[in-house]
Amino acid sequence: xxxxxxxxxxxxLYGHVGSxxxxxxxxxxxxxxxxxxxxxxxxxxxxxxxxxxxxxxxxIKKKLKVFFAGKKxxxxxxxxxxxxxxxxxxxxxxxxxxxxxxVLEKMATQSIQKVGVxxxxxxxxxxxxxxFAIALLDFQDNGLVISSLYxxxxxxxxxxxxxxxxxxxxxxxxxxxxxxxxxxxx
Numbered sequence: 406x407x408x409x410x411x412x413x414x415x416x417x418l419y420g421h422v423g424s425x426x427x428x429x430x431x432x433x434x435x436x437x438x439x440x441x442x443x444x445x446x447x448x449x450x451x452x453x454x455x456x457x458x459x460x461x462x463x464x465i466k467k468k469l470k471v472f473f474a475g476k477k478x479x480x481x482x483x484x485x486x487x488x489x490x491x492x493x494x495x496x497x498x499x500x501x502x503x504x505x506x507x508v509l510e511k512m513a514t515q516s517i518q519k520v521g522v523x524x525x526x527x528x529x530x531x532x533x534x535x536x537f538a539i540a541l542l543d544f545q546d547n548g549l550v551i552s553s554l555y556x557x558x559x560x561x562x563x564x565x566x567x568x569x570x571x572x573x574x575x576x577x578x579x580x581x582x583x584x585x586x587x588x589x590x591x
Contacts, residue, residue: 514544521586523579527554540583546570550580 535555542548570589
């Protein structure tokens with residue numbers, strides 16, 4: 406059924422206080438009686454405060470869930486006890502690593518750290534640079550020099566000990582060059 410445009414009733418907006426007697430009465434009660442206004446204000450503040458506290462409680466529960474995750478203990482004292490045990494074990498492990506590092510440091514100072522090689526031809530008229538002198542030294546310039554002299558008749562190998570960059574045996578210019586390449590000064 407179609408209603409003609411003239412017979413339609415105009416739409417009434419209930420948001421307007423003057424047209425709704427219930428809203429008008431509420432406005433009168435709230436404005437004329439400040440106790441109701443104070444009560445509703447306090448009620449609104451309590452609801453907002455309650456929402457805030459629930460959010461904070463949810464955040465704390467979330468943090469506690471993460472904190473207690475993977476732990477055998479279900480209370481704070483048990484978790485702290487476990488953490489103290491882990492800390493003591495970690496301290497013992499660190500002490501053990503410190504001892505190991507001291508041993509490795511001592512070994513490193515006595516290990517070969519510097520190497521110098523010089524290739525040369527001891528006989529100018531024949532062959533190439535097939536002879537060599539190599540210096541193998543530790544941190545304190547202690548070690549040895551190895552010299553290899555190649556000729557048609559054979560190869561001869563010589564070694565000389567080095568202490569603090571010096572040898573008690575006379576060194577050839579090639580051996581001194583190998584020491585210099587290894588980092589010995591002087």
